[in-house]
Amino acid sequence: MHMPPPDEGILARREEIVAALRAIVPGEGVIADQVGLRPYECDALSAYRAVPIAVVLPSTVEEVSAVLAWCHREKVKVVPRGAGTSLSGGSLPLVDGIVLGMGKFNRILDIDFENRTVTAQPGVTNLGITKAVEHAGFYYAPDPSSQIACSIGGNIAENSGGVHCLKYGLTTNNVLGIEMVLPTGEIVRLGGKHLDSEGYDLLGLMTGSEGLLGVVTEVTVRILQKPPVARAVLMGFPTSEQGGDTVASIIGAGIIPGGLEMMDRPAIQAAEDFLHAGYPLDVEALLICELDGPEVEVNHLIETVAGIARQHGATTIRVSQSEEERLLFWAGRKAAFPAVGRISPDYYCMDGTIPRARLAEVLAGMQEMSKRYGLRVANVFHAGDGNLHPLILFDANKPDELQKAEAFGSDILKLCVEVGGVLTGEHGVGVEKRDLMPTMFTEADLNQQIRVKCAFDPEQILNPGKVFPKLHRCAEMGRLHVSGGRIPFADLPRF
Amino acid sequence: MELLLPQSLAEAADMVAAALVEERPLSVLGQGGKLGLGQPAAQPTGLSTRRLSGITLYEPGELVLSCGAGTPLAEIEATLAERQQQLAFEPPDASAWYGAAPGQATMGGVFATNLAGPRRFKAGAPRDHLLGVQCVTGRGEAIKTGGRVVKNVTGYDLCKLLSGSFGTLAVMGHVTFKVLPAPEFTQTLAIFGEDLADLAARMRKAAGTAFEISGAALLPAGAAGRSGVGALREHGGAVALLRVEGVRPSVEDRMQGLVGEVVGRSLPHLVLAEESIELWQRIRDLRVLPDRPVLWRLSVAPTEGVAAAKALSGLGADLFLDQVGGQIFAVMDDPRAAEVRALVAGGGHATLLRASDEFRSTIPVFQPQPAPLAALAARVKNAFDPRQILEPGRMTLAA
Numbered sequence: 065m066h067m068p069p070p071d072e073g074i075l076a077r078r079e080e081i082v083a084a085l086r087a088i089v090p091g092e093g094v095i096a097d098q099v100g101l102r103p104y105e106c107d108a109l110s111a112y113r114a115v116p117i118a119v120v121l122p123s124t125v126e127e128v129s130a131v132l133a134w135c136h137r138e139k140v141k142v143v144p145r146g147a148g149t150s151l152s153g154g155s156l157p158l159v160d161g162i163v164l165g166m167g168k169f170n171r172i173l174d175i176d177f178e179n180r181t182v183t184a185q186p187g188v189t190n191l192g193i194t195k196a197v198e199h200a201g202f203y204y205a206p207d208p209s210s211q212i213a214c215s216i217g218g219n220i221a222e223n224s225g226g227v228h229c230l231k232y233g234l235t236t237n238n239v240l241g242i243e244m245v246l247p248t249g250e251i252v253r254l255g256g257k258h259l260d261s262e263g264y265d266l267l268g269l270m271t272g273s274e275g276l277l278g279v280v281t282e283v284t285v286r287i288l289q290k291p292p293v294a295r296a297v298l299m300g301f302p303t304s305e306q307g308g309d310t311v312a313s314i315i316g317a318g319i320i321p322g323g324l325e326m327m328d329r330p331a332i333q334a335a336e337d338f339l340h341a342g343y344p345l346d347v348e349a350l351l352i353c354e355l356d357g358p359e360v361e362v363n364h365l366i367e368t369v370a371g372i373a374r375q376h377g378a379t380t381i382r383v384s385q386s387e388e389e390r391l392l393f394w395a396g397r398k399a400a401f402p403a404v405g406r407i408s409p410d411y412y413c414m415d416g417t418i419p420r421a422r423l424a425e426v427l428a429g430m431q432e433m434s435k436r437y438g439l440r441v442a443n444v445f446h447a448g449d450g451n452l453h454p455l456i457l458f459d460a461n462k463p464d465e466l467q468k469a470e471a472f473g474s475d476i477l478k479l480c481v482e483v484g485g486v487l488t489g490e491h492g493v494g495v496e497k498r499d500l501m502p503t504m505f506t507e508a509d510l511n512q513q514i515r516v517k518c519a520f521d522p523e524q525i526l527n528p529g530k531v532f533p534k535l536h537r538c539a540e541m542g543r544l545h546v547s548g549g550r551i552p553f554a555d556l557p558r559f
Numbered sequence: 560m561e562l563l564l565p566q567s568l569a570e571a572a573d574m575v576a577a578a579l580v581e582e583r584p585l586s587v588l589g590q591g592g593k594l595g596l597g598q599p600a601a602q603p604t605g606l607s608t609r610r611l612s613g614i615t616l617y618e619p620g621e622l623v624l625s626c627g628a629g630t631p632l633a634e635i636e637a638t639l640a641e642r643q644q645q646l647a648f649e650p651p652d653a654s655a656w657y658g659a660a661p662g663q664a665t666m667g668g669v670f671a672t673n674l675a676g677p678r679r680f681k682a683g684a685p686r687d688h689l690l691g692v693q694c695v696t697g698r699g700e701a702i703k704t705g706g707r708v709v710k711n712v713t714g715y716d717l718c719k720l721l722s723g724s725f726g727t728l729a730v731m732g733h734v735t736f737k738v739l740p741a742p743e744f745t746q747t748l749a750i751f752g753e754d755l756a757d758l759a760a761r762m763r764k765a766a767g768t769a770f771e772i773s774g775a776a777l778l779p780a781g782a783a784g785r786s787g788v789g790a791l792r793e794h795g796g797a798v799a800l801l802r803v804e805g806v807r808p809s810v811e812d813r814m815q816g817l818v819g820e821v822v823g824r825s826l827p828h829l830v831l832a833e834e835s836i837e838l839w840q841r842i843r844d845l846r847v848l849p850d851r852p853v854l855w856r857l858s859v860a861p862t863e864g865v866a867a868a869k870a871l872s873g874l875g876a877d878l879f880l881d882q883v884g885g886q887i888f889a890v891m892d893d894p895r896a897a898e899v900r901a902l903v904a905g906g907g908h909a910t911l912l913r914a915s916d917e918f919r920s921t922i923p924v925f926q927p928q929p930a931p932l933a934a935l936a937a938r939v940k941n942a943f944d945p946r947q948i949l950e951p952g953r954m955t956l957a958a
């Protein structure tokens with residue numbers, strides 16, 4: 065993975081840049097010493113690191129606007145950062161740029177139970193929103209596993225998902241409005257407490273745009289009343305096909321569970337060794353299906369789900385009989401990452417999505433690659449929506465193992481695309497999958513996306529080097545050559 | 560209008576490329592039933608997707624369907640119904656609002672206009688269900704965006720941008736979208752009252768419970784009279800309607816809870832079962848409103864709905880509120896645009912869904928945006944269509 069070569073001209077202006085930023089954001093809001101910069105040198109994809117010129121921590125939208133306007137004018141690159149939990153290098157700094165940290169934007173601005181909305185600054189954590197409303201029985205549905213740490217602004221940038229997204233949607237389905245600052249420094253508002261957009265759906269475009277189009281400075285989300293009851297079924301299968309078929313049959317029967325997760329044998333083993341949740345160890349696939357809603361509904365559907373599992377040859381079927389047991393079923397799944405972390409010095413988490421029917425084939429392909437690369441792989445899987453999280457086990461201290469793990473990861477993602485899936489379901493392209501984009505998109509596809517980027521950020525100062533494998537000048541992208549004189553279909557019948 | 564009828568995406572790309580050479584702007588349409596929505600911008604030549612028709616993939620177990628953009632909505636709905644599935648966003652049969660024969664809508668048109676029905680606040684709009692698109696941009700280039708899976712953050716979500724873009728960015732040729740199970744049972748709680756504000760407050764309360772209502776509309780007496788339900792007409796006053804859907808035992812249980820929580824002892828109410836389906840279709844298609852030339856849709860925070868509705872009544876409108884009170888559909892004789900738009904000044908938007916060409920040549924159909932946002936939208940348009948070849952002037956009034 066290579067980043068664009070740093071701009072020597074910018075590096076030479078380090079002191080001038082820091083001074084200018086200090087004039088905008090006073091006091092401790094600008095960090096420029098090497099020790100202070102350390103914590104910002106990477107995000108959760110810690111294999112990649114870079115120390116930026118400075119970290120700026122504004123606390124008002126006016127400061128954000130002034131910083132961006134100055135950087136735009138002076139062509140200084142800016143990497144927005146929330147909590148730095150990105151798994152794709154989205155908030156990886158650039159050595160010739162600054163990091164714009166949104167950590168001081170940490171206040172909840174408005175709680176409106178009547179309209180079922182919360183308005184928060186972008187640095188508020190995902191869980192912080194739920195915490196602010198749970199006393200009234202409400203919660204914010206999208207729940208990434210990183211929810212105690214990740215920021216709602218980062219969630220917008222990555223369109224984050226979680227276990228509940230099958231039923232309740234991703235970030236994009238739960239955001240009603242934002243305020244953001246364009247790279248030019250202009251402040252705009254999209255949406256609010258009302259539904260739908262008056263013009264182009266720029267809010268939808270912003271969600272999942274990985275910090276490349278604007279800096280989010282305020283967020284309004286929908287909150288929901290917590291379902292009264294949740295129960296889970298734990299199901300073990302001799303083969304992953306049976307597990308996959310069970311998922312298809314549950315959904316085919318008209319049931320959209322609150323959560324539907326799968327683990328493969330290595331993941332089950334690691335989780336069980338770590339937590340002793342009582343997972344069966346003689347199965348190839350473990351499925352956890354959670355149903356939530358009114359008690360009568362949950363009790364009615366849980367029987368149906370258990371029946372479907374039985375038909376598909378489940379060798380273990382356990383229905384949670386208490387809240388404690390339900391949490392125990394989940395404990396292993398939720399701790400799958402740290403559990404795998406225990407059995408390997410390092411692991412690399414992938415995030416492809418596949419059409420679910422191709423699961424068995426993709427798992428088999430991964431086993432074959434695992435042998436070829438000599439690296440183990442464990443799988444946790446948002447089974448309901450086909451989002452795979454293969455964890456590749458490696459040891460960064462051994463020469464070449466990181467490169468091998470990365471190559472293994474690339475091969476998995478290419479396989480996902482081959483079977484009709486995509487490179488990333490929820491972690492973003494960032495720097496990590498940037499160079500794989502051409503496996504999914506043609507040059508024309510990508511150029512159109514870059515043109516959208518140019519509409520927002522003509523100088524390309526926001527998070528350059530991420531998402532797109534090649535940087536193009538905006539002027540070059542905008543050109544259109546009309547092939548003169550050629551009129552195809554002049555003879556086609558017209559009605 | 561002369562029509563171009565491509566039979567493949569490549570053909571459509573060649574047609575747009577030819578239009579660029581000839582500097583001949585195109586209208587973009589399926590069957591053309593909703594051409595009356597937008598500024599009057601009909602071009603001498605239209606590019607219709609109606610021959611890009613047919614389902615190419617339907618996997619009920621994966622909740623996904625792909626089809627040509629010209630595929631009739633009716634065909635999709637019939638296919639889904641066979642497997643007890645549906646389009647959760649409940650697209651209205653909007654062609655009828657513009658005098659076209661009902662039942663002609665195409666899927667391309669459904670997404671290009673992004674119109675949703677009463678389930679919008681719970682299930683989302685077309686934009687929330689569109690997963691992938693193959694299209695031809697105003698540069699004459701065939702591109703794709705998205706995919707066939709729900710969880711996908713690979714690249715910008717251009718599906719959102721294309722939803723509700725009225726053909727101004729690209730011609731959608733092939734669409735892939737999410738489908739969902741259809742509810743096996745539906746009931747509707749009707750609460751009668753005189754005070755719109757009180758009924759609206761009860762709707763908001765209902766939406767804030769865990770009873771998962773999937774429709775919340777407020778019909779003043781006039782609309783209640785046109786609801787097609789005898790009991791609502793006979794009561795003669797306003798009625799709040801709350802829909803509950805799902806498996807039967809759950810619906811019955813939630814309905815009981817809902818009655819206890821939002822009706823209390825004081826108000827007359829009743830629970831509708833068989834009439835429910837037809838009733839919500841009438842609401843979805845705006846058939847509870849009388850036939851008057853001008854149609855507005857206002858979108859505001861639910862708490863602001865009743866005040867706006869009262870002001871609209873003061874302007875002589877017939878109306879009803881949907882989406883827990885956050886959306887108002889109003890019909891009137893003259894647009895009264897300045898007064899109507901003033902009602903959303905505190906947040907929201909007003910769309911002039913229908914009016915004569917004359918009115919729509921001087922009144923912005925879509926809510927005007929602040930200058931930086933309007934400029935950004937124009938740059939986005941240019942990014943797809945630098946020569947203004949696709950639907951020029953459909954979404955913005957010429958300055």
Ligand SMILES: Cc1cc2nc3c(=O)[nH]c(=O)nc-3n(C[C@H](O)[C@H](O)[C@H](O)COP(=O)(O)OP(=O)(O)OC[C@H]3O[C@@H](n4cnc5c(N)ncnc54)[C@H](O)[C@@H]3O)c2cc1C
Binds near residue numbers: 146220221279
């Ligand atoms: C242990 C672990 C578990 C995880 N589990 C999940 C999961 O279940 N589901 C899931 O979807 N993700 C998961 N993630 C990934 C990550 O938590 C999410 O992507 C999260 O949304 C990132 O938020 P952040 O605040 O940390 O953003 P950062 O990492 O700081 O930034 C992420 C991106 O957002 C941009 N950005 C941040 N703030 C703003 C802003 N205000 N305006 C504009 N752009 C901004 C950055 O430039 C960057 O491109 C997990 C990560 C970890 C470490």
